[in-house]
Amino acid sequence: xxxxxxxxxxxxxxxxxxxxxxxxxxxxxxxxxxxxxxxxxxxxxxxxxxxxxxxxxxxxxxxxxxxxxxxxxxxxxxxxxxxxxxxxxxxxxxxxxxxxxxxxxxxxxxxxxxxxxxxxxxxxxxxxxxxxxxxxxxxxxxxxxxxxxxxxxxxxxxxxxxxxxxxxxxxxxxxxxxxxxxxxxxxxxxxxxxxxxxxxxxxxxxxxxxxxxxxxxxxxxxxxxxxxxxxxxxxxxxxxxxxxxxxxxxxx
Amino acid sequence: xxxxxxxxxxxxxxxxxxxxxxxxxxxxxxxxxxxxxxxxxxxxxxxxxxxxxxxxxxxxxxxxxxxxxxxxxxxxxxxxxxxxxxxxxxxxxxxxxxxxxxxxxxxxxxxxxxxxxxxxxxxxxxxxxxxxxxxxxxxxxxxxxxxxxxxxxxxxxxxxxxxxxxxxxxxxxxxxxxxxxxxxxxxxxxxxxxxxxxxxxxxxxxxxxxxxxxxxxxxxxxxxxxxxxxxxxxxxxxxxxxxxxxxxxxxxxxxxxx
Numbered sequence: 060x061x062x063x064x065x066x067x068x069x070x071x072x073x074x075x076x077x078x079x080x081x082x083x084x085x086x087x088x089x090x091x092x093x094x095x096x097x098x099x100x101x102x103x104x105x106x107x108x109x110x111x112x113x114x115x116x117x118x119x120x121x122x123x124x125x126x127x128x129x130x131x132x133x134x135x136x137x138x139x140x141x142x143x144x145x146x147x148x149x150x151x152x153x154x155x156x157x158x159x160x161x162x163x164x165x166x167x168x169x170x171x172x173x174x175x176x177x178x179x180x181x182x183x184x185x186x187x188x189x190x191x192x193x194x195x196x197x198x199x200x201x202x203x204x205x206x207x208x209x210x211x212x213x214x215x216x217x218x219x220x221x222x223x224x225x226x227x228x229x230x231x232x233x234x235x236x237x238x239x240x241x242x243x244x245x246x247x248x249x250x251x252x253x254x255x256x257x258x259x260x261x262x263x264x265x266x267x268x269x270x271x272x273x274x275x276x277x278x279x280x281x282x283x284x285x286x287x288x289x290x291x292x293x294x295x296x297x298x299x300x301x302x303x304x305x306x307x308x309x310x311x
Numbered sequence: 312x313x314x315x316x317x318x319x320x321x322x323x324x325x326x327x328x329x330x331x332x333x334x335x336x337x338x339x340x341x342x343x344x345x346x347x348x349x350x351x352x353x354x355x356x357x358x359x360x361x362x363x364x365x366x367x368x369x370x371x372x373x374x375x376x377x378x379x380x381x382x383x384x385x386x387x388x389x390x391x392x393x394x395x396x397x398x399x400x401x402x403x404x405x406x407x408x409x410x411x412x413x414x415x416x417x418x419x420x421x422x423x424x425x426x427x428x429x430x431x432x433x434x435x436x437x438x439x440x441x442x443x444x445x446x447x448x449x450x451x452x453x454x455x456x457x458x459x460x461x462x463x464x465x466x467x468x469x470x471x472x473x474x475x476x477x478x479x480x481x482x483x484x485x486x487x488x489x490x491x492x493x494x495x496x497x498x499x500x501x502x503x504x505x506x507x508x509x510x511x512x513x514x515x516x517x518x519x520x521x522x523x524x525x526x527x528x529x530x531x532x533x534x535x536x537x538x539x540x541x542x543x544x545x546x547x548x549x550x551x552x553x554x555x556x557x558x559x560x561x562x563x564x565x566x567x568x569x
Binding site: 100104107111122138139140141143144145146147148149150151152155156157158159160161162163165166167170178181182185188189200202225226227228229234235257259262 | 329332334335337345386390393451453457491493494530
């Protein structure tokens, strides 16, 4: 068996079933991985490098090669951003190399989950402002899920179920900063391919999020990947706002 | 070293190495933040093996596996230390302290990570020890003030912060983040709003003062509600309780300022 299939059977199946990747793209991947030693760490490293590389023949990046998604004025982009990821991004200030304590993020988190809508907005603004000065992991792919209910986006959803329905690693809502990304800028959004998903356990081909077993049967959301976005700087994040479902959080 | 089938040393090194070229996942996760999540979910009984692994990596650094990237190595290790809760971190304190005063770390400007690791592992320093860390004080003033605060040296931290702010030696964004983290450990007898206003006054430029004002506003410090108890933010309520304590217990004031 191919070492990749041996170590990451689910992800191998995703690549095989991904209709957005050509047979040639799939074969190239499995041929390359056939040379890997059968060790999970080695296979993972080699696969990640492969996904992030440029194809030497076509000179095109292997990521963000899925079908384009047309975003309209009625499309809302939702995102759950992990607080621990923010802690990691704040590890060191790029201005001067100073180190801030991660507890600052806990303060934001506490205010976000206990405060009213105005406080939530304040927290989000502050997080986004702050990240601009830090070592943001950029530029990178931003994942978002799509809504088409312009009047009250997010309002019809149960936020407690979102991480599970989105197939995120942790199902606790308070592990994430929920936000709505505005797309008034010309954003090139694509349907994610198995190469974009890399080794994600809870992802499946087809352009919709893959719910975890705990909430199996719940509909997924249409999902998109976008390129060239930085955590800080002039991009989508600037226009991010707290989604309507924050009202549900206030009631809790 | 191994817990069950987990070899923490290998796992930590792998995460540190992958972090360098990480492409964040669907919720912004990176290899280190994933490992941090995993560590924070460990039972206390499972943590000593992680402590041992980190201590081993501090004492006998394996920079080669990081392609020689010492900065990322030490930054990552000190970051992970925060996610060990409940376990005895004596070993970590001791190894980080050794590195903190190691001249080669100082030469390479890596001591700040050792300081961060030491303080995160609940290490405490004396004023003279802090004063001796001049280079960190100059290049990473927030980390240095954090060490003073976490060591319980509030007056020392306050005086130095005031001076640094006056001299424009500190990045205000980072300082305010620090205050977010420190307000919970700061001497409960101190009126935090007053302290922050003192800091704001010390800032020499207008833009800097605006940053402070925004910080105070966003936390409800500058509101003057009719019914403060009902309207204050959680942080604001904290300030009210400090103030009430101050009014009801004058000894608190005396002990802090004697």
